[in-house]
Amino acid sequence: MYSEIGDLTPGQFHRFAQFIYARSNINLKEQKITLLSNRLRKRLMALNLKSFDEYFDLISGPGGKQELVHFLEVVTTNETYFWRTTANFTMLREEILPDLLRRFPGQKLQFWSAGCSTGEEPYNIAIELVEGMKRTGVFDFQIVATDLSARVLDFAREARYAGRKIDKIPEPVLRRYFRPDTEKAGYYRVRDDIRERV
Template sequence: MTGLAVREGNVAAYKFTDLHFDKLRMLVAETTGISLSDHKRDLLYGRLTRRLRALGLQDFDQYIALLADRPDDELQNFINAVTTNLTSFFRENHHFEFLANELFPQLEKQGRARGMRIWSAGCSTGEEAYSIAMTVREYFADAGAMDIKILASDLDTSVVQTAANGIYDQSRIEGMPPERVKRWFQRGSGSNAGKVRVRRELAELITFRQLNLMQAWPMQSMFDVVFCRNVVIYFDKPTQSRLFNNFASVIKPGGHLIIGHSETLHKVCDRFELIGKTIYRKPD
């Protein structure tokens, strides 16, 4: 494919050459770990033209120059534009059932539930972390006094902000059992009609942070469970391998790593054993 302007109805189009695509996807890979295949060309174009328009730029040459010359101004917007943030409450529900039916009873029996640390790595807009918090609170009646902490991180600053706000369209909780909705969400009224806010008891278990998994991790503590679901799907295998090995270094012996439905550690990382559907355990 060569680089003539892509038509977008009546909206002004920009010339997007193979060279533009290659330079930009290289920058995506370097900064995020995400490797974009050839068929992601239109997707990248579509997402970045919004940035060109917002900045009033004439073409992709100007945009690439801006990223090189003033990364402090634009690199984060660029990253936010290229991430894919699809998520939902209790997505892949069997992972939350595993926590409630197997892991929490086990840790409780071993006296290891107090001080439990859980990391939602690549948390997007926060639904995963709040689902973990609901599962914790529903299992441990006195969770607030047990020093249980959930870290929720993502490299995209706009989704981390949404996650920390904890306000969602009501449509996001459709299908959730009514008793759960009643217990954990407040319905908005007036200008917030049609929205729900997660209750303070959930939010207070969670710390939200911007964190790029490809860069050094500042955390001091070791984790009992790491959720890293549907994040590495666009990483190449060596990048996945590096990341999963890094997780192995911050997960306690006997701790767990939970990944997404289309992901696997097979031939990528041998520091965990598979104990359930996309659920891995680090040996003692």
């Protein structure tokens, strides 16, 4: 039955996109119509609903608050991993950090990782900042990491990663800032002193 439900129509997509933007400030482009359709189809199946319109009525109605949480998780979940945007981290290390330390000497630096997903970005930033201390001297910093999804924030707090999530971490960095996880074979856990900065 659910395989018979096609993609969202442009009108349905626009309605969902406006709804998403109003609640999360995420601007979905029409190229994402198939992706959103596939993700919503799974929710239709889980709830035994027959149409996208029926699902929209649920999440936008007074009785849909709990499903709204699931909906936002489905919409905002993306693949993320360490060292995904190396150019950004190079810029942080070589340009942004020295500039901040010049402009705010002796002050605690604060960073915000909005939409942090499962934590790779904020931990990656923390590692780069600690590495930066080798060149600039010691400074204090804190990273605030937020996401719409409570589920991914729980994952981020655990700071346990394996497989593709850690494949791009340079080996010396992996040895220096991660420890083999004693509870999960094949996993690495971010060092406590790095986790405390996030």
